[in-house]
């Protein structure tokens with residue numbers, strides 16, 4: 001590390017500093033800076049949760065958080081959605097990120113409302129040192145649509161597809177998303193300001209593709225699913241266009257089938273690109289040759305337990321469980337120690353300090369990784385991260401922590 005900048009003071013931002021923070025982030029990410037005064041980014045900015053370092057009148061580092069709900073196994077909970085983290089290139093490796101992360105986690109914990117923090121990492125290597133665990137992987141695929149055939153059992157389901165502009169469809173999209181997101185672990189709530197942000201489709205960001213369209217599927221009882229997508233024209237001895245899928249939200253299997261049947265059949269296109277399919281993506285079970293989806297595993301959500309007993313009792317478990325964890329947490333020592341977690345069949349759970357002998361030994365990042373029910377404790381044990389002291393405890397805890405459907409993430413925040 002270069003000489004630490006202990007002289008710089010950490011403080012929260014003011015509302016008028018949004019552009020200065022955006023400018024800093026553009027520099028840190030190596031992106032062109034685009035003023036967004038009054039734009040969708042400004043609408044979701046939470047200055048009082050934005051921790052900044054200023055050197056004189058220049059903001060040189062920022063770490064923010066959004067106040068949102070997150071669906072976790074069996075519950076919807078408040079969770080700090082950590083975001084907009086950046087340090088100016090000439091201030092890097094002087095400990096500024098570390099100071100922001102320590103303060104942010106302390107604030108989240110002492111706020112007493114959000115038992116966990118979560119984030120998307122620009123690089124996985126950054127956040128594990130602060131106790132984040134990899135909680136939701138995703139699948140990204142770019143398939144040649146000519147290779148993708150639905151199994152014969154997926155005969156046309158009936159219903160109706162219609163296309164609409166994002167603006168016209170917005171109310172319908174929001175209503176359906178709200179219905180579905182509470183059933184999907186890893187999905188966050190969306191206020192009106194969030195819909196402005198999610199549906200923002202600046203021409204400069206389209207890379208030569210069309211505007212985004214909404215594709216809506218209606219069954220006998222009304223709207224059952226939608227997709228947001230765009231296409232890009234390309235020619236090379238014939239049509240080579242691409243369909244880029246932003247999100248697919250379906251309340252019924254019929255909606256899911258018909259939306260994807262359409263997306264895999266757009267005239268003059270060859271490639272279908274979807275970057276945030278779930279690890280248990282249904283398409284893998286719907287097509288004749290799953291291999292041809294060419295799906296690749298990528299990281300998605302990283303979770304940090306801020307308040308261990310609050311977090312472990314906020315979610316539900318797949319089976320009743322009684323287990324004693326010995327947990328290490330260097331950054332938030334209140335989480336460290338030996339805890340008994342009891343989960344009952346009715347979904348309630350208690351988590352209290354105990355003097356009983358531990359069944360399992362782990363780091364707080366392992367509980368973060370397991371929190372959404374997508375990373376099995378048994379896999380973390382195989383990796384040498386979780387240690388079993390009582391035979392059988394690992395399997396029992398592992399099964400209880402798992403979520404029936406894999407957690408997934410719909411949007412980078």
Ligand SMILES: CC(=O)SCCNC(=O)CCNC(=O)[C@H](O)C(C)(C)COP(=O)(O)OP(=O)(O)OC[C@H]1O[C@@H](n2cnc3c(N)ncnc32)[C@H](O)[C@@H]1OP(=O)(O)O
Pocket residue numbers: 001028029082083084085086087088091092093094095096097098099119120121122123125126129
């Ligand atoms: C949730 C989000 O917003 S993700 C976006 C994160 N931001 C970016 O990727 C933008 C570009 N990068 C940056 O702005 C900065 O390099 C940051 C924010 C990643 C790191 O900020 P810094 O102030 O340099 O971090 P800091 O000096 O506190 O480093 C802490 C430790 O992490 C390590 N570290 C920090 N960033 C990285 C990295 N990108 N790769 C590897 N190690 C890293 C440092 O080497 C240091 O290790 P040490 O404790 O063993 O010495």
